Each structure stands twice: as structure tokens, then as C-alpha cells.
Amino acid sequence: MIIDLPKTTSSDVGKRLIDLREKHGAVTLGRVLTLALITDEDNAESAIASANHASHEHPCRIIAVIKGTSRGSARLDAQIRVGGDAGASEVIVLRTFGPLTAHPVSVVVPLLLPDAPLVAWWPAEAPEVPAEDPVGALAQRRITDAAACKRPSAALTDRAHGYRPGDTDLAWTRLTLWRALLAAALDQPPHEDVTSVRVVGGSENPSADLLAGWLSMTLRCPVTRTKATGVDGMLSVRLDRPSGPIVIERPDEDVAVLSTPDRVDRKVALPRRSAGECLAEELRRLDPDEVYGDVLLHGLELQRETGKTTRTKVKAKR
Known part of the structure; x- marks a missing residue:
């Protein structure tokens, strides 16, 4: 089931999740962590599909923050995916526009599961120092993927310069x-x-x-x-x-x-x-x-x- 919420707020998305839970019986207690993925429109659907695959082993709440154009006024378009469209998780897709694209943490924090670990994942380009990113600073683990960057070798050098305990990269996991x-x-x-x-x-x-x-x-x-x-x-x-x-x-x-x-x-x-x-x-x-x-x-x-x-x-x- 997919529910579109155009021009909304994180608060309204949270209320709609509670309403869905009450009507359809999905329980937050079944989620072991929150997975926040931050990416662009080109990589969004493949990243969400990968997160859904992982959710069969680790039921979680997936918050996908997709950065749109930074021009124009601030706007948030949301989408909630549950059931067959969300694997073993619940997927919240947040498309940000305008000045909101520079502040993904502001739309992520209100939707975090209480008392559950947060894992941040950048499927493509990532901050130079993931631990200093506002979302990364809240996360217990920070996952990047140098192979998905435009210059993988340079990205690996950046990972070394900005490394903090808790960082990892899928280029390492593939080994x-x-x-x-x-x-x-x-x-x-x-x-x-x-x-x-x-x-x-x-x-x-x-x-x-x-x-x-x-x-x-x-x-x-x-x-x-x-x-x-x-x-x-x-x-x-x-x-x-x-x-x-x-x-x-x-x-x-x-x-x-x-x-x-x-x-x-x-x-x-x-x-x-x-x-x-x-x-x-x-x-x-x-x-x-x-x-x-x-x-x-x-x-x-x-x-x-x-x-x-x-x-x-x-x-x-x-």
C-alpha cells in the first residue's frame, strides 16, 4: 500500500503512520532500528529496493530522504509505503525542495523510532566527514559506498581523512x-x-x-x-x-x-x-x-x- 502526502510536514506524516498502525495492526515494536538513507532522485528507487531487501533480515523503519532542486520555496512531499510495497519494514519517502534540501535532519528527527538505534546510509555521494553530518552525528553506524561515487579512488581517500569509529563502506563489505x-x-x-x-x-x-x-x-x-x-x-x-x-x-x-x-x-x-x-x-x-x-x-x-x-x-x- 502506498499513500502520497504532497506538501506536508513530518508531524503530519507521523500522525498518518499512527493512524495506519491503528487501522491495520502494524506495530512499531517489531522494528529493530531506523535506517535513514539520503540520496538523490536518480539513485532513490534502487536504494529503497536494497533497503527493503535488508529489512527481511532486520525489520526496520526506512526513512528515505530524496533531495530535489534547491530552487524555489521550501516544500516536503511524502510517501508512506507499507505491506507488500515495503518488504518487512515501513518506508517513509521524503522529497525535499528549496532550502529544506540542506537540512535533511529536520525532517528525519521527528520520525525516528524511540529507543531504537539509527543507521545512516548514503548510497551514492556522501559527506566528506559522515560523522559530522547532522544525520550522521545522530547515528550509531554510518554507511557509505565509494564504488557508487563519481571518483571511487578519490572517495576512498576522503573516507580515510574523515574516518570516525562507526563508519563503514560497502566497498569493504563486498570483500x-x-x-x-x-x-x-x-x-x-x-x-x-x-x-x-x-x-x-x-x-x-x-x-x-x-x-x-x-x-x-x-x-x-x-x-x-x-x-x-x-x-x-x-x-x-x-x-x-x-x-x-x-x-x-x-x-x-x-x-x-x-x-x-x-x-x-x-x-x-x-x-x-x-x-x-x-x-x-x-x-x-x-x-x-x-x-x-x-x-x-x-x-x-x-x-x-x-x-x-x-x-x-x-x-x-x-
Whole structure:
């Protein structure tokens, strides 16, 4: 069910939610948190769809603040989505216009669930320092996505300069399966030191940069970050050891090939993760992601100091 409320106020939206709850039996107590996403019109529906996907694991109130034109007088158009149009959540879409576009916190605060955590998410461009943003300052967790920015590499640098505990980025979350597979591979004998690493990914892929930083910080060996043109995702990781290399290569979007010395190559599931899957993972924890913070603040710099960056052209297989 979708209810449109043009030229309204946050107070009127709150009253309408109470009225819907009384008539249809939806209870606020079933929501475990408030997810506030701030974006523009171009990214709005895909972000709301991702939030709905995550809400099946984490029932929440989704407040989507969509910034319209800053010209003209202040205006708020709202939309309430419940039932089948809102996943396992209730979605409040707030479109701001005029001077109101610069003050999203003023329309968010009246609609926050009482005594529930707040998570702020910027699906595309984000503030330079999310923790100093008025909405971000209220949130326990602040989620950004460097890969969705116009300049992903520059966005990752901004994340490092403006990092505060509680920040995270979906470019890091997309690496969970890669990190787990690499850790499992290194757990198998022979237990030798890794002498060098090569990470290959798209030239503007921040996940590959973060993975190179994590491996440099964890393994304390030179890590080469190879930037491949013609592709946009993670392609491969090679760990060199005295007995031979461990290689994980993903030739398509779903299956990777794991190669280890003296063993038959094995195919393993390594799908590219959607924004909804990554968002659901991030909502499982409200404490700071210390590993992400260490990689962002120290791992990236360590990789640049002890490793190197190269470029290559790869024929896209996707």
C-alpha cells in the first residue's frame, strides 16, 4: 500500500503512520532500528529496493530522504509505503525542495523510532566527514559506498581523512567472501610465510584497493595492486609462497577457481554481492568495524609504501 502526502510536514506524516498502525495492526515494536538513507532522485528507487531487501533480515523503519532542486520555496512531499510495497519494514519517502534540501535532519528527527538505534546510509555521494553530518552525528553506524561515487579512488581517500569509529563502506563489505576464502586457503598446509601478493581488479574498484591494504597489513609483505582496464570488479588474488602460489581467480560473476600447489583446481562459489546483501550484513552489527578502520587508516598507506601499483588491460569476460 502506498499513500502520497504532497506538501506536508513530518508531524503530519507521523500522525498518518499512527493512524495506519491503528487501522491495520502494524506495530512499531517489531522494528529493530531506523535506517535513514539520503540520496538523490536518480539513485532513490534502487536504494529503497536494497533497503527493503535488508529489512527481511532486520525489520526496520526506512526513512528515505530524496533531495530535489534547491530552487524555489521550501516544500516536503511524502510517501508512506507499507505491506507488500515495503518488504518487512515501513518506508517513509521524503522529497525535499528549496532550502529544506540542506537540512535533511529536520525532517528525519521527528520520525525516528524511540529507543531504537539509527543507521545512516548514503548510497551514492556522501559527506566528506559522515560523522559530522547532522544525520550522521545522530547515528550509531554510518554507511557509505565509494564504488557508487563519481571518483571511487578519490572517495576512498576522503573516507580515510574523515574516518570516525562507526563508519563503514560497502566497498569493504563486498570483500567478506574474498577475505573468508583467502583465510581458508592459508589455513591449509603447508603453513608457510607469504612472500608477495598481487591483487587484480578494476582500475576504479575501491574494493580491490581495500583488499590490497588488508593483505599488506595482515601478511606484512609487498603487495602489488594491479589496476585492470576493461573490467570493474575484483578479478584475482595471487599469494606467492616458497612451495608455490595460491591463486584465486574469478572468471565470471558467480564462480571462482582456487589453485594451490599439488592439488587439482577447485571451483568455489564467489558471487558478486548486491547492495541489499551488503547492507543486510552491515546491519548485523552496531559496534565499530575496527578492521575496516585499520585498513583505511593504515593498510592503504602501508601498501603504497611497501608494495607497488601497476596497470594492465584485461578483456572483459562479463
